[in-house]
Amino acid sequence: MGTAGLEFGMKRTAVIFEKPFTVSVIEEPLPEADAGQVLVQNRMSAISPGTELLIYRGLVPDGWPVDSTISSLSGAFGYPLRYGYTAVGQVVVAGPDVDPNWTGRWVFSFQPHQSHYLASPSTLMPLPADLNPENALFVPAMETAVNFMMDGQPMIGERVLVLGQGIVGLLTTALLSRFPLSELVTFDRYAFRRQRSLEVGAHKALDPFIQGNIGDPKHILDVEALQGEADLVYELSGDPATLNQAVSFCGFGARIIVGSWYGTRRAALDLGRAFHRNRIRLISSQVSTIAPEMSGRWSKERRLAVVWDMIRNIRPDKLITHRFPVEQAQQAYDLLDRQPESAVQVVLTYGNSPM
Numbered sequence: 001m002g003t004a005g006l007e008f009g010m011k012r013t014a015v016i017f018e019k020p021f022t023v024s025v026i027e028e029p030l031p032e033a034d035a036g037q038v039l040v041q042n043r044m045s046a047i048s049p050g051t052e053l054l055i056y057r058g059l060v061p062d063g064w065p066v067d068s069t070i071s072s073l074s075g076a077f078g079y080p081l082r083y084g085y086t087a088v089g090q091v092v093v094a095g096p097d098v099d100p101n102w103t104g105r106w107v108f109s110f111q112p113h114q115s116h117y118l119a120s121p122s123t124l125m126p127l128p129a130d131l132n133p134e135n136a137l138f139v140p141a142m143e144t145a146v147n148f149m150m151d152g153q154p155m156i157g158e159r160v161l162v163l164g165q166g167i168v169g170l171l172t173t174a175l176l177s178r179f180p181l182s183e184l185v186t187f188d189r190y191a192f193r194r195q196r197s198l199e200v201g202a203h204k205a206l207d208p209f210i211q212g213n214i215g216d217p218k219h220i221l222d223v224e225a226l227q228g229e230a231d232l233v234y235e236l237s238g239d240p241a242t243l244n245q246a247v248s249f250c251g252f253g254a255r256i257i258v259g260s261w262y263g264t265r266r267a268a269l270d271l272g273r274a275f276h277r278n279r280i281r282l283i284s285s286q287v288s289t290i291a292p293e294m295s296g297r298w299s300k301e302r303r304l305a306v307v308w309d310m311i312r313n314i315r316p317d318k319l320i321t322h323r324f325p326v327e328q329a330q331q332a333y334d335l336l337d338r339q340p341e342s343a344v345q346v347v348l349t350y351g352n353s354p355m
Contacts, residue, residue: 162176
């Protein structure tokens, strides 16, 4: 594409993690494109309240690879850093070697928070015509939740607990509610998220800090009744201290799916009591790969097809709680950091980005 379809001096807006608790929004020239690329004008991007808050708070291992499976996130953690992996926008220019039918298409891509980017069409996912584009913002979170189903393998009649009802926890609960489980119980410290959890299909939603429920003895009995009774527990709180609570809920031969990434924080696990004698299985689940025992039948492409089906069924755009113009990115991260009780999915918008 070079100069074809693009003018010299074209600029974009980008979000930069400068240091812990500080993000900046800069304007910079777009890099030169080649004939096989398209220019995408980003319309919105979703903030991952898990990984991105670890970066915002300075809790990621310095020098650790960002994501070797996504070309736009190559490199290592360290400030200043561009990050984000949930971008939804429209193709505005197609290079001379690209099918012109790409122009105008709504697409999803794993891209950092920025107003424009250049990409090969092979790295873009065209949005289904029957979906509001905001639903596509949930592709990574839904893919993570689908991967949790594959790794946890919930079975008919099981008692399943989900610890943490952030956006990934809520989508995990929504998927689990489609299984014929005997009990689906979620835990979150924030009442707002517990209510959302019930709305997406949890049978019960409890506060893990039961000392805060002295006036509700039934709730305390609910929690105590679950000790040693769960068949499957998902630890999605992002708090390493929660792992011990997950162990306490497990019955003999139960399994714990650890979907949280704790960054530099250590988990002080008590493995000398119930864990050892009860043959509890502790399983790491991470969406960048597919478990070896399933990779013979499953590919990322097949998993993504399921993701789109689940997005159509659940329509997760109802879980968006806040939208900020990209220029207010600092306020968006401050909200997630300081007021998590009121936020689930926060979105950055790019309506007035420079061209």
